[in-house]
Amino acid sequence: MTRVLFSAGIPKAGLNRLESAGFELVPFSSPSGPGSLAAQAADADAVLCLLTDRIDEAVLAAGSGRLRVVANIAVGVDNIDLESARRHGVVVCNTPNVLDETTADLTWALILMACRQTPAAEISLRAGRWSGWRIDGYLGRDVHGAVLGLVGWGGIAKAVARRAAGFGMSVLHHARTPSGAPGYVADLEDLLASADIVSLHVPLTTETRHLIDARRLRLMKPTAVLVNTARGPVVDEDALSDALEANQLFAAGLDVYDGEPAVNPRLLAAPRAVLLPHVGSATVETRTAMAVAAADAIVRVLRGDPSLDRAARAQA
Numbered sequence: 001m002t003r004v005l006f007s008a009g010i011p012k013a014g015l016n017r018l019e020s021a022g023f024e025l026v027p028f029s030s031p032s033g034p035g036s037l038a039a040q041a042a043d044a045d046a047v048l049c050l051l052t053d054r055i056d057e058a059v060l061a062a063g064s065g066r067l068r069v070v071a072n073i074a075v076g077v078d079n080i081d082l083e084s085a086r087r088h089g090v091v092v093c094n095t096p097n098v099l100d101e102t103t104a105d106l107t108w109a110l111i112l113m114a115c116r117q118t119p120a121a122e123i124s125l126r127a128g129r130w131s132g133w134r135i136d137g138y139l140g141r142d143v144h145g146a147v148l149g150l151v152g153w154g155g156i157a158k159a160v161a162r163r164a165a166g167f168g169m170s171v172l173h174h175a176r177t178p179s180g181a182p183g184y185v186a187d188l189e190d191l192l193a194s195a196d197i198v199s200l201h202v203p204l205t206t207e208t209r210h211l212i213d214a215r216r217l218r219l220m221k222p223t224a225v226l227v228n229t230a231r232g233p234v235v236d237e238d239a240l241s242d243a244l245e246a247n248q249l250f251a252a253g254l255d256v257y258d259g260e261p262a263v264n265p266r267l268l269a270a271p272r273a274v275l276l277p278h279v280g281s282a283t284v285e286t287r288t289a290m291a292v293a294a295a296d297a298i299v300r301v302l303r304g305d306p307s308l309d310r311a312a313r314a315q316a
Contacts, residue, residue: 002302005040006048010073014048014291021299038062046071046298055080064088069301071294073287075099075156076231078204093297095290097155099281104159106280107199107229110253114225114274115197116140117251141196141223141250144168149195151188151211152230153179157201192219197227204231214239217249225251229280232257241266244273255280 004018005028018025026044028037037055041047041063049055051074060067060081071093072080085092113119121138124130148164150157150173161171161183172183174191185191188211192198198220202208212226213236220226226249228235237258243249251272257263260278267273281287299305 002045003043004046004048004298005037005044007050007053007073010048010050011288011291013288014073014295017292017295018048018298021303023298023302041067045069045302048073048294048298049079050074051076051079053079055085057081057084060084060088060090063090069093069298071297073290073294076203078231091301093294093301095293098289098293099286100155100159102283102286103156103229103280104163106255106276106282107156107160107227108163110227110229110255110274110276111197111199111225112143114227114251114253114272115143115146117272117274119274120272141225143197146170146196147172147194149173149185149191149198150201151191151198152201153181153184154201156229157199160199160201189216189219192216193221195224196221197225199227200230200234202230202234204233209233210236212236212240214242217243220249222248223250225249225253227253229255232260237264237267241270241273244270 001024002022003024003026005026006015008027015025026040028040037053038058039062041059044063044067046068047055047070049070049072051072055070061084067088067090069091070080070085073095075094075096077092077094080092082092117138117140124138144167147170148161150161150171153173153175157173161173164171172185172191172195173179173181174185174188178184178186200212202211211234217239226235226240240252241264244252251274253274254267255276256278257267263275267275281290
């Protein structure tokens with residue numbers, strides 16, 4: 001029987017898709033624990049995993065000869081060794097587009113919270129420190145009419161840009177290749193210097209690791225806000241902490257971290273940092289849709305269905 005290994009906590013709707021296809025479902029444990037994923041991969045035709053699961057050379061080599069597809073319930077695939085997957089003939093699929101709108105909503109929540117510093121104001125109120133309205137109380141920065149700079153121009157960035165129209169914002173964007181769309185800025189550093197709010201929407205690669213470093217943070221306006229809902233290592237967190245502590249940057253809104261679930265203690269202590277625990281796609285509807293999309297990709301690959309959208313293949 002066709003066997004699919006799956007990670008813990010996957011929404012039932014996704015698993016139901018695989019059961020309906022007649023596949024045997026087997027839960028896997030952590031890659032380093034007893035009965036690890038590498039040990040189980042030799043007897044699997046597919047793996048349905050999460051971004052917290054490391055699919056490395058050991059797993060892919062163990063499955064070589066039988067394992068045909070790994071489906072990641074995420075847009076990013078930095079948890080998967082793509083080069084190893086190519087060598088072993090394993091198709092890697094992800095879940096693009098499904099979470100664009102939901103993550104854009106969360107990006108806007110961070111933009112608003114960071115610009116207006118609402119978490120700090122709420123904490124003050126709940127702690128009984130609010131003494132009444134003051135003209136200089138809890139001052140933030142305006143969002144309406146500001147210049148929004150998007151780093152990356154994929155589905156999430158475009159969804160964020162659409163929402164900006166309601167705030168009367170000017171929208172700039174930067175990508176590695178010219179987009180042909182209005183607001184394209186060829187030089188990332190020009191965008192950083194021009195924007196009031198910078199929002200990051202790039203995958204984690206060798207080129208994007210610490211893309212926003214100390215030097216580039218210094219290019220931003222001292223009144224600017226940085227938002228990251230992409231991947232934590234895209235930002236040098238110590239450099240960002242330095243910028244906030246020195247008032248070189250007004251605020252930051254982060255949903256992702258380098259080394260998560262651990263969070264840099266300096267970020268936890270940094271002034272005007274709004275921090276969320278990687279909840280960009282965390283709605284019932286979207287997480288269910290992601291699981292279903294990944295499961296459907298497995299069914300199509302294992303059945304040799306050519307209708308699998310190439311956009312869902314992280315690796316052809």
